Amino acid sequence: MATPRDTSPSRRVRANGDGTVYQRKDGRWEAAGYVLAPGNTRRRVRVYGTTRKEALAKLTEKIATSNRGLPVPSAQGSVGAYLTYWLDAVAVHHLRENTHTRYTACVNRYLIPGLGKKKLAKLSAKDVRTWLNQLRTTCQCCTRGIDARRDQPRCCAVGSCCSKRLSPLTLTYIHSVLKSALEHAVREEEIPRNVARNVRTGTPRPRRFEPLTADEARQFLTAAQGHRLHALCELALHTGLRKGELLGLRWEDLDLDAGTAAIRRTLQRTSTAGLTTLPTKTRASERRIALPARCLQSLKLHREQQEQEREAAGTTWQHDAHVFTTPQGRPIDPTNLTRTFTTLLRKAGLRRIRFHDLRHSTATLLLEQGVELVVIKELLGHAHIGVTATVYAHVRLRLQRDAIDLLGHTLRNPDEISGKPDDGDEPPLVGAAVR
Known part of the structure; x- marks a missing residue:
């Protein structure tokens, strides 16, 4: 006489639309279900976890996002589709409005035209590096059609390219936006690794400023x-x-x-x-x-x-x-x-000068008066003292030169300083004049 099989924890019956959860042969748990995909279609996604509860939580989150009308991106989709999803469903909740506006402009102006048609799953570090090198050497006036929209063209349209290229600081910013988007794709298990992290753009020189004396x-x-x-x-x-x-x-x-x-x-x-x-x-x-x-x-x-x-x-x-x-x-x-x-x-x-240069003026004047870097860091509200040290490195270099000159003055022969032997009555030199 046949007896019904006992329902194992890995084969529990779930409601229609909730997906399935089961244990794999390697011991991990896998959950699968249908969610909304780009193009108003539905596709089956799979998520994994070390426990049944973890896998189920990941699947529930994706289904909940799908039920809110937000399509879950697919690694089979394009980089442009994922960047659009990331801006509209993820970054908008974690960034300030002005920052999100800058991210959107960066994505629409540079990332989607350059990498948008590539498959997310097939994007490689070589693709990112090649695109960044091309962006570094391309005249933006020509590429973005700025000259074509002018009433009187004066660049490529007249055969005289102005070579208006992006600054290293802008290239670093574009690269950081791409890294942030791909990092979230890794967290959502859409791609196995963030290929943009394997590309080095170099450290741009800090922006020069002219503080008030x-x-x-x-x-x-x-x-x-x-x-x-x-x-x-x-x-x-x-x-x-x-x-x-x-x-x-x-x-x-x-x-x-x-x-x-x-x-x-x-x-x-x-x-x-x-x-x-x-x-x-x-x-x-x-x-x-x-x-x-x-x-x-x-x-x-x-x-x-x-x-x-x-x-x-x-x-x-x-x-x-x-x-x-x-x-x-x-x-x-x-x-x-x-x-x-x-x-x-x-x-x-x-x-x-810029109004922000008043802030630089304050820090520069304090440094020149011998105030410790950690005090200036607390006053300015920098997150890390390394930020303060990097921004005002040129001031510290000048102070180092003053200190070296002071030491050199101390190590000189007293006869060279005064032309007569030191009788010990004069007080020692203890500081250099502030310039």
Whole structure:
């Protein structure tokens, strides 16, 4: 008499559409089910795990994503299809809006035209390296049709290529976006390895900047005297805060009695929400800093001035508790702050620099005064001290030269220094003058 077989854990009956889970001969567990694929089709996917629960969780996640209408990419699909899926279903939830906009522009402008037609599963490190080398040597004015869209062509269309090539920094950025997308494909077990990681683009030279000298900084602050944003200029030069951090400050973040400021947020303009307040750039950027006496005095005067503007505005005042606002109480647009900054530079008779160079000026002046790198790192809110050391390597080199000159002066024969024997009455040289 035949007896029904006992249902083993690996052959449990699951509801229709939930897929199947079973144990393989090698001991691993495999789960398989149908999900939505690009092109509004359905395909069977397989995932693996060391336990039944792990394999089932991976399959459930893919089916849930499919049920939300998001197609699960296939390694048989193209690189372009996967990049589109990655931007729309993954990166959009983990990146800030402005960063996602830059990633989208990078994908649509460079990655999809260059690698989009290749199969994801067949993409090799050689393909990536060849494409990057071609991108490095190609005139972008010709490739992207910029010259063809001009009213009066002046490049390839007239037989005179301008050789407008991408900078090493831009190439590194494009490479990093591709690496991020392929890394997620590895995590989703679409491809076995990230081939972009095997390609080296070289380390680009850090962007050169021209910080203000101590004399120029004093000229700038003198020109800002009497301006309604004088306190902002003082704070920018004394603390090195980013533009968004300055504009995102609220009065509740300041403790003028204790002389401290809590940096918790940043103000940015996005394409969908307009001016919006966001968390700081990184977790390390959220910090508490000390305020010098000069800034405390400026902020107290600024608060009195803001109260006068509030009374003058009357019912049109829009109270949002920001420290730096327009005369009507609204947050200041970062672009408008840049215009004001350029006007103050022109008034001071200084060369034109970026507002972010005030931050570089703060760090450079502090380094030249002998402040330790770790203190500057905490003040600027860098995530790692290596970032601080790399950005300001040129300043450290100059300080090394001063230190070597100081040592050479110490090791010289006293007769060569004074022309007479040292009687021991003169104090030793302990430091080099700050340039």
